[in-house]
Amino acid sequence: MFVPRSLKIKRHANGDGKSCVAKIIKSDPEDLQLDKSRDAPVDALVTEAATTPDRHSSESCPFPSPGGQLAEVHSVSPEQGVKDSHPSEEPVKSFSKTQRWAEPGEPVCVVCGRYGEYICDRTDEDVCSLECKAKHLLQVKEKEEKSKLSNPQKADSEPESPLNASYVYKEHPFILNLQEDQIENLKQQLGILVQGQEVTRPIIDFEHCSFPEVLNHNLKKSGYEVPTPIQMQMIPVGLLGRDILASADTGSGKTAAFLLPVIMRALFESKTPSALILTPTRELAIQIERQAKELMSGLPRMKTVLLVGGLPLPPQLYRLQQHVKVIIATPGRLLDIIKQSSVELCGIKIVVVDEDKKLFKPPVLVFVDCKLGADLLSEAVQKITGLKSISIHSEKSQIERKNILKGLLEGDYEVVVSTGVLGRGLDLISVRLVVNFDMPSSMDEYVHQVGRVGRLGQNGTAITFINNNSKRLFWDIAKRVKPTGSILPPQLLNSPYLHDQKRKEQQKDKQTQNDLVTGANLMDIIRKHDKSNSQK
Numbered sequence: 001m002f003v004p005r006s007l008k009i010k011r012h013a014n015g016d017g018k019s020c021v022a023k024i025i026k027s028d029p030e031d032l033q034l035d036k037s038r039d040a041p042v043d044a045l046v047t048e049a050a051t052t053p054d055r056h057s058s059e060s061c062p063f064p065s066p067g068g069q070l071a072e073v074h075s076v077s078p079e080q081g082v083k084d085s086h087p088s089e090e091p092v093k094s095f096s097k098t099q100r101w102a103e104p105g106e107p108v109c110v111v112c113g114r115y116g117e118y119i120c121d122r123t124d125e126d127v128c129s130l131e132c133k134a135k136h137l138l139q140v141k142e143k144e145e146k147s148k149l150s151n152p153q154k155a156d157s158e159p160e161s162p163l164n165a166s167y168v169y170k171e172h173p174f175i176l177n178l179q180e181d182q183i184e185n186l187k188q189q190l191g192i193l194v195q196g197q198e199v200t201r202p203i204i205d206f207e208h209c210s211f212p213e214v215l216n217h218n219l220k221k222s223g224y225e226v227p228t229p230i231q232m233q234m235i236p237v238g239l240l241g242r243d244i245l246a247s248a249d250t251g252s253g254k255t256a257a258f259l260l261p262v263i264m265r266a267l268f269e270s271k272t273p274s275a276l277i278l279t280p281t282r283e284l285a286i287q288i289e290r291q292a293k294e295l296m297s298g299l300p301r302m303k304t305v306l307l308v309g310g311l312p313l314p315p316q317l318y319r320l321q322q323h324v325k326v327i328i329a330t331p332g333r334l335l336d337i338i339k340q341s342s343v344e345l346c347g348i349k350i351v352v353v354d355e356d357k358k359l360f361k362p363p364v365l366v367f368v369d370c371k372l373g374a375d376l377l378s379e380a381v382q383k384i385t386g387l388k389s390i391s392i393h394s395e396k397s398q399i400e401r402k403n404i405l406k407g408l409l410e411g412d413y414e415v416v417v418s419t420g421v422l423g424r425g426l427d428l429i430s431v432r433l434v435v436n437f438d439m440p441s442s443m444d445e446y447v448h449q450v451g452r453v454g455r456l457g458q459n460g461t462a463i464t465f466i467n468n469n470s471k472r473l474f475w476d477i478a479k480r481v482k483p484t485g486s487i488l489p490p491q492l493l494n495s496p497y498l499h500d501q502k503r504k505e506q507q508k509d510k511q512t513q514n515d516l517v518t519g520a521n522l523m524d525i526i527r528k529h530d531k532s533n534s535q536k
């Protein structure tokens with residue numbers, strides 16, 4: 001059986017959409033047989049219960065879950081999804097050469113590297129066509145036979161590589177037998193700092209986790225011989241289902257540190273999805289999914305879905321309905337999907353947004369000094385953060401500007417990048433944060449821009465970037481902003497320009513003071529005047 005990975009928007013040439021769909025979702029008898037065997041568990045672990053979870057049963061997770069932090073989503077079955085909502089699918093491609101190449105971030109066929117449009121249901125791997133599915137299954141079969149030959153005893157005693165129904169992390173005897181001071185010494189040497197109550201001891205080897213053989217094999221294949229320090233401490237804590245807040249340098253192995261507990265939990269969880277990984281950027285999400293797939297390879301029923309902006313939404317929505325175990329998402333796209341479909345995440349109350357009651361996040365208004373800057377910055381914000389962003393400037397028509405303003409007030413945009421056009425007058429009461437990305441050329445303009453927040457007695461925040469281009473305003477800025485209690489950067493306060501301006505202003509004040517006529521200096525002024533007249 002094939003499960004289409006993406007939805008085709010275009011209709012089938014002969015208009016016989018249903019037969020195409022039937023072709024996609026129809027299972028052949030051989031497939032069904034293999035499906036059953038796939039439900040059989042794989043390798044043995046440290047176990048407690050011994051029942052095999054039913055694929056769609058609502059059996060609870062055998063993991064302890066003090067935080068209850070992992071989520072579940074109920075979704076329609078793959079067949080229902082196809083029949084109900086998308087009756088105009090193209091037939092499954094027969095040959096690899098008729099498939100297109102994958103765009104960046106799209107799934108890739110495990111055989112030929114083209115667009116992995118379908119999921120091979122027997123292995124959960126991405127394939128592009130019937131041809132590659134056949135090749136892929138042949139490769140899998142050959143691999144299985146090879147491993148049977150190299151390990152005949154295991155092949156006889158464990159024909160189905162049973163995976164027991166539960167996994168409970170227990171400290172390995174090697175770790176248990178270490179003295180407390182040995183553990184402390186180890187942590188100190190590795191720079192592991194821990195806070196929290198009864199935090200379990202770190203592992204020293206991946207073997208201490210009693211992972212399934214397949215996972216151990218995948219770790220070795222990825223070159224993970226020994227855990228990194230963050231993995232040593234995080235993995236056992238994660239396997240116990242505890243909440244973790246972790247911090248370590250870039251490139252120190254944080255991704256695998258959280259992925260391994262997530263994978264182990266999802267593996268024994270019968271409901272789908274079992275895990276949601278939220279990341280700030282699309283690039284990071286793609287990277288995490290790639291690593292997750294590497295580690296999950298060969299584990300049964302472990303599908304992933306990427307929910308990220310910048311790629312079409314329908315295929316992602318469809319993929320989400322295919323009993324995926326792990327969701328890797330950016331917040332913006334996840335929110336879009338929650339808005340569109342009724343998603344219930346178990347354990348966590350997720351607001352399903354009704355069109356009339358949009359989740360309202362106050363938009364951010366960013367000011368720049370030129371039209372091109374507004375367009376470029378808006379594009380970059382959208383690309384990098386996934387936030388819905390738009391630019392507004394004098395080159396946009398009145399109608400466009402009106403619509404953008406309406407969208408801004410109604411929460412359609414999370415970021416609006418503007419030139420001075422929005423700087424004055426308008427009551428943008430929904431805006432709570434103004435960013436002066438480019439400092440305006442005058443204090444008057446600056447006051448108007450920051451005045452877009454905090455309207456009608458509401459609190460607001462303004463963040464202003466300054467550099468030497470606005471050095472002539474340094475002292476004025478400091479004078480204006482300091483009384484609000486804001487902390488000004490030392491670079492500004494220590495700037496020679498600021499001190500120069502301050503000194504000049506003080507001299508000017510003194511001069512003005514001298515020029516004023518008061519009771520005290522009146523006689524002096526008269527005498528000076530008389531003296532200069534008599535000299536003439």
Ligand code: AMP
Nearest residue numbers: 223224226227228251252253254255256
């Ligand atoms: P990360 O900090 O998660 O981005 O990981 C940085 C790199 O280290 C990635 O390329 C990982 O594949 C790799 N890596 C993670 N854990 C290990 C490990 N235990 N042994 C070797 N490489 C690892």
